[in-house]
Amino acid sequence: MDQAHARAVRRRLNTVTIVVTFGALAFGYDTGVISGALPFMTLPTDAGGLDLTPTTEGLVTSSLLLGAAFGAIIGGRLSDRYGRRHNVLMLAFVFFVGALGCALAPTVPVMVGCRMVLGFAVGGASATVPMFIGELAPASRRGQLVSRNELMIVTGQLIAYTSNAVIGFVAEGAHAWRIMLGLATVPAVALWVGVLLVPESPRWLVSQGRRDEALEVLRQLRVEDPAPEVAEISEVVEKTARLQRNSWQHLTVPWIRRITLIGVGFGVVIQLTGVNSIMYFAPTVLMSTGMGTQASLVATIANGVVSVVAVATGIAVIGRSSRRTMLRIGMVGLVMSQVFLGLASLLPEAPWRGYIILALMLCFLWFMQMFCAICFWLMMAEIFPLRVRGVAMGIAVFCQWISNAVVTLCFPILLDAIGMRTFFIFAAVNFVILLWEQRYLPETRGKSLEYLEEELASGADGRAVGPGAVG
Known part of the structure; x- marks a missing residue:
């Protein structure tokens, strides 16, 4: 039973x-x-x-x-x-x-x-x-x-x-x-x-004072008795509401303001990598090299396949690797891929040129999706202190989308003006991003959210791996 x-x-x-x-x-x-x-x-x-x-x-x-x-x-x-x-x-x-x-x-x-x-x-x-x-x-x-x-x-x-x-x-x-x-x-x-x-979220139901409904939902989704979990959710909801009551005032605390700005900056720079110039404009880029419309549409399928496999691989790896190391590997791979994409503009026009560019785009996506994108979404859920998490996440996600929009608006204009040399610009930007990430981003592996918050509040930079890391 x-x-x-x-x-x-x-x-x-x-x-x-x-x-x-x-x-x-x-x-x-x-x-x-x-x-x-x-x-x-x-x-x-x-x-x-x-x-x-x-x-x-x-x-x-x-x-x-x-x-x-x-x-x-x-x-x-x-x-x-x-x-x-x-x-x-x-x-x-x-x-x-x-x-x-x-x-x-x-x-x-x-x-x-x-x-x-x-x-x-x-x-x-x-x-x-x-x-x-x-x-x-x-x-x-x-x-x-x-x-x-x-x-x-x-x-x-x-x-x-x-x-x-x-x-x-x-x-x-x-x-x-x-x-x-x-x-x-x-x-x-x-x-x-x-x-x-x-069913509705049990946490939201508890926040609305509907504990009986939350208990009923969890009975459908838990093997064990959900009553202790509902009690824990209630405690967390009350604590979060209490701490976040004056979120904007908490941002005046130096260490909270610093880590919030780092998190918001991370949301901006992840889009400046140029990943969506590949995801949104791959056929346009390939057609600019002389590849036909139908061939470029078929070739773009490879982008999707590589992204799926890379994300699945990253999910399997991230539990055993430090976030900062994964980001370092990923960013170095992005810079090298984009330098070679820029150099591809010097190749003579030939049918094989488009396929070399496609291979370099796939290499870029592998490093981006396996190393950088996985770390970004995970770390965004980890680095913000509880008392400003709602406000900080909102600002970071807003800035991330705006940054994405700016890059997406400019890319086809740059591609039309200077061609594949646009990727030299991205490579230079990504090199700066690599230095910024390694200088400012804290390590979150092996640290509870509470441990990380205490570490940052003490004035430490948080770049060392936490005591809970295994392997």
Whole structure:
């Protein structure tokens, strides 16, 4: 009976995680699909496109990210007020409306507006989905289940790249981009239907004084008696509310202000690496080297495959490696990859040139997704002190999306102006980022959140591995 109950609980947890991470899948699809749509959207209007220029390409692509910046801030507040489940249902509807609007957009201004609406859902999902999973999962499986969020994002991007390639072959060129963007409605519908069957977060229920409902939810998702966990959640909720009551005043404390600024800076520099110049514009980059439209769409599938495998590998490795070491390896790999991408501009024009550039892009993505992206999301959840965590995370995520938008807006303009030499700029920026990370970022491996907070409050730089590290 106990084993049957344990199996049933595991099945329910897995089902809930899959359903909720449809939000991450939609996030990934919507950020990845634009890469294949852009080559068709640059066609003249009488050929079915939107006659995009390098500037409007950047504007259309970055408008989603601008919407995401506000979606992350507002979405987090809505989930606190109305509940995680209710917020995800609302985001599913916004995903659907935004995707449908993009697919039907007749002009560039309408497309930009619809992309901002879609971006609001993407940003809301980035703030709500990991938190929702973390609050539904037991402590023993939390890291494993929450990490599936990042895996579903890159899986969504892989699906987008693959469907783009198929649609590019079988659909009429004039309408291919509309079909690509319209398919984003499918994960939105799946998310909305699925979340109707998912329970509300027990932590949110406790914060609203609904302890009996929280206990009932946890009985479905726990093998052991959930009563002690509900008591612990109640204690944590009360402590968090007490500590965060004057969050802005706490930022006047020097060590808290310092680590908050470091965390916000980390959110900015992770986008300055140029990762999304590859994720959003891979076909455009490959076409600039002479590769055909269809060949570039197919080649971009490799980006998605490498990202999925790299994230899965990073999840397996990060528990045994220090964060600072992983970031150091990753950043060195990024700098070298981008230097070679820049040097590729000196190669003679030939059919094999595009494939060398593709291989270098894949090398860049491997280092980014396995080492840097994994560390970023994990460390952002670890480094902020509890008393300012809500405010600091909100600022950091907002700045991250704004930084992403700026890079995305500028990249096609730079690519048009100076070609592949744009990657020399990224390489120089990443070298500076490497020095900054190694100088300022604390190590979080082997440290409880409380230990790290005490260490930083003592004036230490926190760069040593903690006492709880194993291996």
